[in-house]
Amino acid sequence: MIKFEQVSKTYLGGQRALSKVNFHIEPGEMAFLTGHSGAGKSTLLKLISIMERPTVGRVLINGHDLNTITRRQIAFIRRDIGMIFQNHHLLMDKSVFDNVALPLIIEGYTRKETSRRVEAALEMVGLSQKAKNSPLMLSGGEQQRVGIARAVVNKPPLLLADEPTGNLDPKLSMEIISLFEDFNQAGVSVFIATHDLGLIARMRYRTLTLRHGQMITDGLNEDEGAWQ
């Protein structure tokens, strides 16, 4: 599903963010990515979502080598990735329904199919009753669930989340993670970047740890002090 081979990333200006990173996430896996602030987590996710390119090495998504794909293929590969951000990136002047519908409208789905899928996505995240509300009327946890509904509405096989629980208390964070577990149990691959070691420690998932751009551990989370 996601494969990194000897991937390094140096930004213009010389800041090295990733150094010779190797890992492979299989279809249907759920894994966490952690590390200190500035360790390279966001950069790694940006390479997967093709918002940045590696300086050296290969990134493969669903068998596609991102170094050799055409501009036209980028849109197809991105369609298979649902992205979830800490700050939701919701449109506050649109309703919850319209926010979740956005990816489908961009892809040209019919109004009927859009309604069907948006209702199903809102049902999955427990927000059917709030479809007509503005996101401004929702709590932080509910806003995050709108972001998740929008990410899954076109049923991508891969969900990528960057600090999805960043602003939430431990109870709400666990609720968000259990939503990800539901999608994972339905066959979706899930890759979550977080610096919240407490959250990771409460579960036993594969955890990849970056330190100063290098992948220092990859396995079941046993040692929560690894990167401190």
Ligand SMILES: Nc1ncnc2c1ncn2[C@@H]1O[C@H](COP(=O)(O)OP(=O)(O)OP(=O)(O)O)[C@@H](O)[C@H]1O
């Ligand atoms: N667009 C950019 N241009 C130059 N340097 C960058 C850019 N984006 C990130 N960096 C640098 O690359 C390194 C890795 O940053 P990155 O944002 O990937 O880390 P992170 O682990 O996600 O950090 P945080 O947890 O604080 O979000 C840092 O030194 C950062 O300053």
